[in-house]
Amino acid sequence: MSTENDLNKPKEIKKEEDAETKNPKEDKMKPVKEDKENDDKKKETEPEESKAEKFRSLCSSFQLFCYNPKEGSCLTRTPMEWVKILAFIVFIWGCIIAFTTMCWYLFMAIQHPNLEDIPVWRRWDTWVDPPIFIQPDLHAEHLPSACPLCVSVSINCIYNWKPVVSTFTGEKLDNLTTALKDMNSRPYLDTEVVHVTCRGKTDNDRAIMDGVLVRGIPGYIASFFPCSPENQDSPGRSFILDFSKTQLATNPEAKSLTFDCKALADNIDNSEKDIYKGNPPGGVRFTFDTTEVKSIVETSK
Incomplete structure (x- = not known):
């Protein structure tokens, strides 16, 4: 219930007080907006020297990636690790090449022992169906x-x-x-x-x-x-x-x-x-x- 003092206040003053009590969220958002505005101003006024420092830092990080003198590593791997990796690659490809060579040798030894021998696949003594190569076409x-x-x-x-x-x-x-x-x-x-x-x-x-x-x-x-x-x-x-x-x-x-x-x-x-x-x-x-x-x-x- 309103008191007598409230009733005696002018209507304009009363409206202002009511508006302040009805919008508490706007009062809370004001400091957030002010902080964003301050950040934007700081970015605009940020000196160009800080950008140069970031670029130098990036170059330094890339240089350490290529070669780190403290750890003695190149591309994040020490020389011993690189030796192990290369040895593994050589071993794997050596096995593949050896297996392929063995298969090719066996194929040639079975199919073509030499140019003067009889071919393997002939009609009259193989199971090929339909039979082929008994006569020329x-x-x-x-x-x-x-x-x-x-x-x-x-x-x-x-x-x-x-x-x-x-x-x-x-x-x-x-x-x-x-x-x-x-x-x-x-x-x-x-x-x-x-x-x-x-x-x-x-x-x-x-x-x-x-x-x-x-x-x-x-x-x-x-x-x-x-x-x-x-x-x-x-x-x-x-x-x-x-x-x-x-x-x-x-x-x-x-x-x-x-x-x-x-x-x-x-x-x-x-x-x-x-x-x-x-x-x-x-x-x-x-x-x-x-x-x-x-x-x-x-x-x-």
Whole structure:
């Protein structure tokens, strides 16, 4: 309850007293604000010498990090500690190098005892399935650098394999003659040759392939077998198919050409039932991308 003195006070004085009693938090915040203002003033008036002292202190600390004369340490490690670290690194890497060298030596000793020994993996005495390497297959390669429309057909190198040259007589000779005539070539019966015939996969392919030329003997000379490092790249182990007179060069609608080539010998099995991944056994299946071929022809003109 208000007293008589309070009632007798002027209204303005009373309002001021009420305002002071109602905001005690503002009175508490005043010293904090004053302290912050003083700190800001101190920072503004801080002499530049103190900043230079901090920089010198930082440089001194880095110098001690690099080399501390009291402890005799370099990069926080004494010379003895560095010797131990380096010895550990040399030991670890020495073990890794020794283990790698031992594995490589064992691999070479097992796989390739020497260049004259028989290879480890051979079809007739291994468990490899499907069996491989009992007879050679052919390899076809486009030769854009030599001629945009030429394909080289070579025979793979099989260790210790010799062809048994077929004797062509009667109907067998007629079939060979017809097949080679489609390639604008002929049988070479006066020389022991593993003949190769090439034929389009479909009727359309055969029509596009009409006019193909054989450069050289259509096959491989038997005297170049068995394969060895000295004769594996000899001319007698490959021949060239020239498609410059076919529809690949003349027909703009020819978009693709797929043909099969087969090597003919008594010890090469060409049965269709053994076809693996699209390649005929003892042969090769090759597909021309005629778009790329024509672009090569245009740029070469």
